[in-house]
Amino acid sequence: MDKPFAITLDLGSSLANRTGAWRVERPVYRDFLPPCNKACPAGENIQQWLYDAEDGHYERAWRTLMADNPLPAVMGRVCYHPCQTACNRGQLDEAVGINAVERFLGDEAIRQGWTVPVTAPPSGKHVLVVGSGPTGLAAAYHLRLLGHDVTLRDAAPRPGGMMRYGIPAYRLPRDVLDAEIQRIVDMGVTLELDTRVTTVQPDLERFDAVLLAVGAQIGRRAYVPAGEAARILDAVQVLRDVEDADAPQLGRRVVVYGGGNTAVDAARTARRLGAEEAIIVYRRTRERMPAHDSEVVEALEEGVQMKWLSTIAHADEGRLTIEKMELDETGFPRPTGVLEDLEADSVVLALGQEADLSLVEGVSGLVVEDGVVAVDERLMTGHPGLFAGGDMVPSERTVTVGVGHGKRAARNIDAYLHGVASEAAPPAPDAEFGALNTWYYADAPHQVRPRLEGPRRAGTFDEVVQGLTAETALFEARRCMSCGNCFGCDNCFGVCPDNAIIKHPDGTYEIDYDYCKGCGLCVEECPCGAIEMVPETP
Amino acid sequence: MTTTPVRFYQVGSFAVGNRLLAPELASVQSDPDRANALTSGHRACQGCGEALGARYVLDAAMAAAGGRMVTVNATGCLEVFSTPYPESSWRVPWLHSVFGNAPAVATGVAAALRALGRDDIRTVAQGGDGGTVDIGFACLSGMFERNDDVLYICYDNQAYMNTGVQRSGATPPAARTATTQAVGPHPGNVFGQGKDVPRIAMAHEIPYVATATVADLRDLEAKVAKAMAMHGARYLHVFVPCPLGWGAASSHTVRIARLATESGIFPVFEAEHGEVTSVRKIRRQVPVEEYLRLQGRYAHLFRPTRNEEVLTRLQAAADRNIARYGLLGDDAVPEPASGEPVLVGAAPHLEHPARPSDHHAPSTSAGPGLDLHGNPAPDPRSDPAPRAHEEA
Numbered sequence: 052m053d054k055p056f057a058i059t060l061d062l063g064s065s066l067a068n069r070t071g072a073w074r075v076e077r078p079v080y081r082d083f084l085p086p087c088n089k090a091c092p093a094g095e096n097i098q099q100w101l102y103d104a105e106d107g108h109y110e111r112a113w114r115t116l117m118a119d120n121p122l123p124a125v126m127g128r129v130c131y132h133p134c135q136t137a138c139n140r141g142q143l144d145e146a147v148g149i150n151a152v153e154r155f156l157g158d159e160a161i162r163q164g165w166t167v168p169v170t171a172p173p174s175g176k177h178v179l180v181v182g183s184g185p186t187g188l189a190a191a192y193h194l195r196l197l198g199h200d201v202t203l204r205d206a207a208p209r210p211g212g213m214m215r216y217g218i219p220a221y222r223l224p225r226d227v228l229d230a231e232i233q234r235i236v237d238m239g240v241t242l243e244l245d246t247r248v249t250t251v252q253p254d255l256e257r258f259d260a261v262l263l264a265v266g267a268q269i270g271r272r273a274y275v276p277a278g279e280a281a282r283i284l285d286a287v288q289v290l291r292d293v294e295d296a297d298a299p300q301l302g303r304r305v306v307v308y309g310g311g312n313t314a315v316d317a318a319r320t321a322r323r324l325g326a327e328e329a330i331i332v333y334r335r336t337r338e339r340m341p342a343h344d345s346e347v348v349e350a351l352e353e354g355v356q357m358k359w360l361s362t363i364a365h366a367d368e369g370r371l372t373i374e375k376m377e378l379d380e381t382g383f384p385r386p387t388g389v390l391e392d393l394e395a396d397s398v399v400l401a402l403g404q405e406a407d408l409s410l411v412e413g414v415s416g417l418v419v420e421d422g423v424v425a426v427d428e429r430l431m432t433g434h435p436g437l438f439a440g441g442d443m444v445p446s447e448r449t450v451t452v453g454v455g456h457g458k459r460a461a462r463n464i465d466a467y468l469h470g471v472a473s474e475a476a477p478p479a480p481d482a483e484f485g486a487l488n489t490w491y492y493a494d495a496p497h498q499v500r501p502r503l504e505g506p507r508r509a510g511t512f513d514e515v516v517q518g519l520t521a522e523t524a525l526f527e528a529r530r531c532m533s534c535g536n537c538f539g540c541d542n543c544f545g546v547c548p549d550n551a552i553i554k555h556p557d558g559t560y561e562i563d564y565d566y567c568k569g570c571g572l573c574v575e576e577c578p579c580g581a582i583e584m585v586p587e588t589p
Numbered sequence: 590m591t592t593t594p595v596r597f598y599q600v601g602s603f604a605v606g607n608r609l610l611a612p613e614l615a616s617v618q619s620d621p622d623r624a625n626a627l628t629s630g631h632r633a634c635q636g637c638g639e640a641l642g643a644r645y646v647l648d649a650a651m652a653a654a655g656g657r658m659v660t661v662n663a664t665g666c667l668e669v670f671s672t673p674y675p676e677s678s679w680r681v682p683w684l685h686s687v688f689g690n691a692p693a694v695a696t697g698v699a700a701a702l703r704a705l706g707r708d709d710i711r712t713v714a715q716g717g718d719g720g721t722v723d724i725g726f727a728c729l730s731g732m733f734e735r736n737d738d739v740l741y742i743c744y745d746n747q748a749y750m751n752t753g754v755q756r757s758g759a760t761p762p763a764a765r766t767a768t769t770q771a772v773g774p775h776p777g778n779v780f781g782q783g784k785d786v787p788r789i790a791m792a793h794e795i796p797y798v799a800t801a802t803v804a805d806l807r808d809l810e811a812k813v814a815k816a817m818a819m820h821g822a823r824y825l826h827v828f829v830p831c832p833l834g835w836g837a838a839s840s841h842t843v844r845i846a847r848l849a850t851e852s853g854i855f856p857v858f859e860a861e862h863g864e865v866t867s868v869r870k871i872r873r874q875v876p877v878e879e880y881l882r883l884q885g886r887y888a889h890l891f892r893p894t895r896n897e898e899v900l901t902r903l904q905a906a907a908d909r910n911i912a913r914y915g916l917l918g919d920d921a922v923p924e925p926a927s928g929e930p931v932l933v934g935a936a937p938h939l940e941h942p943a944r945p946s947d948h949h950a951p952s953t954s955a956g957p958g959l960d961l962h963g964n965p966a967p968d969p970r971s972d973p974a975p976r977a978h979e980e981a
Binding site: 551 | 598599600603606607616619621625628629631633635637638644671674675676677678832839840841842847873
């Protein structure tokens, strides 16, 4: 016995005592579905690319973004960002400016010339995409990444669809649009312009699969009682002519009839074409305008006037008769019989658009309902191998939805070409605001993108909303709370009284269940709610 | 108290770590190679605030002392749950003293090291509130009075938890303990008794006195580092919630400590030579009720009826702290305007006054916290296996 007096046992570490045996519940790391990702019609993993951007890895962030959306610079300008409406930070101070960061990343990619390589082996399959709008471009991009040959066909002389012929340049500069389209074309897409597909039937034999994404290009006509000399134009045509033909002569006073985004675009365009007054006439109230509020605000800043609760009763040369409306109990507008005169050199109708579906006439199995093509959850029409997406199928008609359709169509076409069912993993459970511990987020106000002053905008198609600088974009990205997904704050590692969290060199964590007593402190103190307690099963 | 401006990195310095911070700005606890002075396998209850606080303090002290440090530990929970013979959870040189004389033993250690000429080795003493405020108080006062070169840490869980939650001189008014039952016309601990040892320590005009909680790691680490850089008698009073003794959920330990500071019931400050030199401002003020509701030891203030008189007196106590230490108000640091603004690390100013709670589920003001209190008073003596080995 060489132990000191009265010592009979060797010194041991308490590590021999596996206190994990006390546990009745165990903490488990999870990846929940953040509200931004859930709300994104293009299915972007926004939380992940903001995470990548937070430490200044813009290229990595851009590549994460590009996995879902090949048009970030476009989307960072024209998307109505449902992600920001859903953003949990909105319940704390203000939503994260996701859209602005997306634009910054998109612009940075154009500036740096980042490209996406096609690494998949050629599949030997050939897909025709009809329509080079957001749906067609996104589909072509994803199909190329999957190794398929793609022919992208469009009736217009230049690609982009409504992004070029519907969205004015002050919202989407054409050099940005051209750059993002060129990047997709450079991936090996065969682009056929000025080629209208009058009937898709022959192509169904020539290609392994066909995606129709021709959009909704025809302005909806409404009967407006009008004298012969009245000058009545269609908003879709006006916006198109600005882009590809001589600027239309609208006159000094222009009235736009309608309340959607196209109506606002037409009125703001009229101001830029030299109209001294542009007046939007709409049957309901501002609250009920389908146009996005930011667009209405910008239009008002530019001096566009609004006549709500009004309808055009009669149009004549140089003058209109307006009838005042009122809303009934159900919110439907009804005439009041009160008339007033309004001078107008031209009337532009912006009452919605319809799809020209003549190209699918006679296709077996294909069903047209309510003026749009019926598709299943794979975006396939009733005719096998013929898919359709974008504005010509039942959907909310935005660029973002179109990009989302492009991705979905491409994945389902790929599955169809391989003769398998497309596997869609069930979405993770929602990351709830209540699971966050918002104490830990530093107070930080939202960074606002500078805008050109209203009076300086009329008469120029310069871009209205300016971009964030790298500095402000970084700040904005760091406002992300990373809802439901670990962002490496070390709180779990720190607050465990039992040292039962292991921090790995790559910044990930692991729970050492030998010593975790299941107290739940890590769950409670996780800022982003990415840990969950689950009962131990005996 | 850290007043170094920290650039805006998502969580500033509220969280333990921050992957966006430069390594030199990282906290000790975020380092995968931290000392882990109190290692796994110890037998503290689930969610023990004292175990957490002890690791926070000693790891920071080890970092400051370059690993050359001796600790002296009074009897109490911290000693009992960490060293059942022949096991030890300590990974620092560690001496156990009896309940009442940790300051005296530490004085001896410091004297011995001085006699050996080892001025590179530092001495840290630690004890619970019972061993500090009551039983060891004479030794502590003597240590202060002699200005011995010891950093003394009091882990304050506001009662004798190890022996079965008996009242100590640090037990707050109205709190139920095994010896101050929630019965009679004035249930719980009496008002007007007990000791405020940080202020008594200040009255000795020793070089450094500070308070801290386990809810603000950066603040705690900065205070330990500062204390370790000084010599003479130093006193650090750390607020460590006790889930078992306070009748709280084990997951609420940090949350309760946070509410204690945000309500003002536990003022966090530091003082040098008897003068308060800085305070941790309240960031999001809450009524003291938010703090009380999470704890079974105050359940009698809400059930069967609200005891408005006592609640008012406790709120008044918090308000007195707020006034005495100036816990409200700006820290004179500008709001971030754009770009890479600065935020104060450990002491952000009051940005959201009087929020109903800190908005973190389960809510403090609604059901879940209170539901706990429907259970009878926790009786440690009938507690199941994990504590069976402990002395009672």
